[in-house]
Amino acid sequence: MDIWLQQFINALSLGGIYAMLALGLAIVFSIARLINFAHGEIMTFGGYGIFLSMALDFPILVTLTVGIAAAVVMALMMERVAFRAMRGASIISLLITSLAVSEILKVLFQNFISPRPVPISFPSLWSGSYQIGEMTIGVAPTVSIIVTISALGGLTFFLRHTATGMSMRAAAEDFEMLRLLGVRANRIIAVSFALSGLLAGIAAVIWTAQRGSVDPMMGTFPVLKAFIATVLGGLGSLNGAVLGGFVVGILEVLAQAFLLDSLAPYRDAIVLSIVIILLLIRPDGLLPARDGTRS
Amino acid sequence: MDIALETEALDVRYGQIQAVRSINLVVPKACITALLGANGAGKTSTVMAIAGVVPNVSGKVSIFGQDMTGATPDTIIRAGVAITPEGRRIFASLSVEENLILAGAATTKSTTSAERRAMMMERFPILGERRRQLAGLLSGGEQQMLAVARALMSGPRLILMDEPSLGLAPQMVDTMFAIIEELRAEGISILLVEQNASLALEIADHAVVLANGKVAAAGTPSEIVGQDILKSAYLAA
Numbered sequence: 001m002d003i004w005l006q007q008f009i010n011a012l013s014l015g016g017i018y019a020m021l022a023l024g025l026a027i028v029f030s031i032a033r034l035i036n037f038a039h040g041e042i043m044t045f046g047g048y049g050i051f052l053s054m055a056l057d058f059p060i061l062v063t064l065t066v067g068i069a070a071a072v073v074m075a076l077m078m079e080r081v082a083f084r085a086m087r088g089a090s091i092i093s094l095l096i097t098s099l100a101v102s103e104i105l106k107v108l109f110q111n112f113i114s115p116r117p118v119p120i121s122f123p124s125l126w127s128g129s130y131q132i133g134e135m136t137i138g139v140a141p142t143v144s145i146i147v148t149i150s151a152l153g154g155l156t157f158f159l160r161h162t163a164t165g166m167s168m169r170a171a172a173e174d175f176e177m178l179r180l181l182g183v184r185a186n187r188i189i190a191v192s193f194a195l196s197g198l199l200a201g202i203a204a205v206i207w208t209a210q211r212g213s214v215d216p217m218m219g220t221f222p223v224l225k226a227f228i229a230t231v232l233g234g235l236g237s238l239n240g241a242v243l244g245g246f247v248v249g250i251l252e253v254l255a256q257a258f259l260l261d262s263l264a265p266y267r268d269a270i271v272l273s274i275v276i277i278l279l280l281i282r283p284d285g286l287l288p289a290r291d292g293t294r295s
Numbered sequence: 296m297d298i299a300l301e302t303e304a305l306d307v308r309y310g311q312i313q314a315v316r317s318i319n320l321v322v323p324k325a326c327i328t329a330l331l332g333a334n335g336a337g338k339t340s341t342v343m344a345i346a347g348v349v350p351n352v353s354g355k356v357s358i359f360g361q362d363m364t365g366a367t368p369d370t371i372i373r374a375g376v377a378i379t380p381e382g383r384r385i386f387a388s389l390s391v392e393e394n395l396i397l398a399g400a401a402t403t404k405s406t407t408s409a410e411r412r413a414m415m416m417e418r419f420p421i422l423g424e425r426r427r428q429l430a431g432l433l434s435g436g437e438q439q440m441l442a443v444a445r446a447l448m449s450g451p452r453l454i455l456m457d458e459p460s461l462g463l464a465p466q467m468v469d470t471m472f473a474i475i476e477e478l479r480a481e482g483i484s485i486l487l488v489e490q491n492a493s494l495a496l497e498i499a500d501h502a503v504v505l506a507n508g509k510v511a512a513a514g515t516p517s518e519i520v521g522q523d524i525l526k527s528a529y530l531a532a
Binding site for chain 1: 346348367368372373380384387388389396397398399402405445448449
């Protein structure tokens with residue numbers, strides 16, 4: 001019982017990170033039709049923002065804000081510098097553009113910051129734990145679950161109850177019609193990138209707090225998992241991305257916790273096999289986008 | 296004659312295909328101008344070019360005397376133009392009210408937008424009743440009303456209406472045409488694209504017939520109606 005609950009908390013914590021990253025990818029895809037391979041570098045840049053603020057001895061709240069803001073700024077800059085010029089291009093051209101952005105940023109991180117991990121030390125409170133009855137629960141996964149749920153809840157509120165949020169849902173359905181109502185395309189696309197940056201920034205905070213370091217490849221692997229999550233959930237579907245993120249996270253933690261030691265090296269292969277089986281059963285994903293025209 | 300919309304030598308291309316050739320069009324203020332023609336005659340291309348969402352356009356478009364050639368849709372909409380597009384294109388996954396909220400927020404202050412929304416619910420009571428329903432669940436006629444209400448949220452002086460009667464039950468077509476006449480009475484200028492030529496000519500003040508992307512005839516409905524040019528324009532495509 002005890003181990004199950006602890007693993008459940010770990011799974012929610014990891015799944016939440018994947019869910020936020022996957023949701024960021026899905027928001028940008030549903031509006032700009034862009035599969036952003038440089039999403040991981042947005043997260044990495046957020047991590048470097050945290051590193052820099054800590055090096056400058058900023059208070060912890062300022063540090064976290066700088067980290068998240070760095071990710072938002074990076075996402076907006078990517079849109080402005082690289083993707084705006086490519087607007088209306090085919091999905092393949094956009095995809096290759098984003099790959100180029102990703103590679104360029106990785107090289108810049110290596111050359112101008114460091115090719116090796118740089119340390120980040122969160123306050124010791126973070127790595128502590130607390131007791132509920134018999135159980136020992138870590139502060140880090142608890143906080144990460146709370147933060148994730150607040151972020152997802154806040155975003156849901158934004159999309160449901162603000163005019164800009166409604167415009168974003170409408171943009172996913174029929175962007176040209178939205179423009180015919182006088183909505184500025186640049187504004188909606190910028191908001192979608194800012195939101196994806198915000199979520200990646202929050203993910204960066206939780207991720208660096210758990211790993212204790214940042215390196216140029218930091219964002220690559222979690223975002224890879226997030227890609228799998230968006231496809232599993234149904235490409236272009238926001239709810240699907242969140243669900244897919246949690247499913248991938250839970251599968252990974254289960255595999256980690258309960259696989260025999262001899263099978264441990266195959267953990268990712270086993271998780272991906274399960275994902276492939278799920279996709280064979282539901283080729284459009286677990287919660288496909290409502291609009292039938294989504295590819 | 297006061298002019299709401301004027302195009303001079305308007306050309307629209309999609310790659311190699313020229314959809315519209317050198318169209319001169321005048322829409323007088325507070326009048327209904329019917330734009331007629333068969334499928335593929337270039338009616339929708341003309342409307343979309345005026346609205347600013349077609350990339351390859353040449354020629355001149357002026358709206359209420361302002362040159363709008365090459366302007367982006369947001370500038371054109373802010374100049375007082377609204378559109379009810381072919382196929383209605385309401386946002387199906389949003390509620391009726393959300394469709395109106397986002398349309399209002401695009402162009403006006405929130406207080407003005409809320410007032411206009413209340414006016415729309417009053418003017419189209421069925422939309423008021425169904426305000427929380429998903430727009431995709433409305434009937435065709437209700438969706439067309441929502442498209443009109445959504446267009447009115449920006450307080451337009453010129454509305455481009457593309458096939459507002461398409462796919463509607465006969466009774467609903469009458470209702471829709473009555474609404475169009477009401478809008479004219481309120482001083483709104485209308486460019487009415489219709490396949491149903493006889494119906495459009497009943498309420499129009501002026502008519503322009505397109506065939507193969509060119510203007511085949513123009514004049515008052517009595518000049519156009521019964522002419523061979525109208526029949527041949529429909530048979531040409």
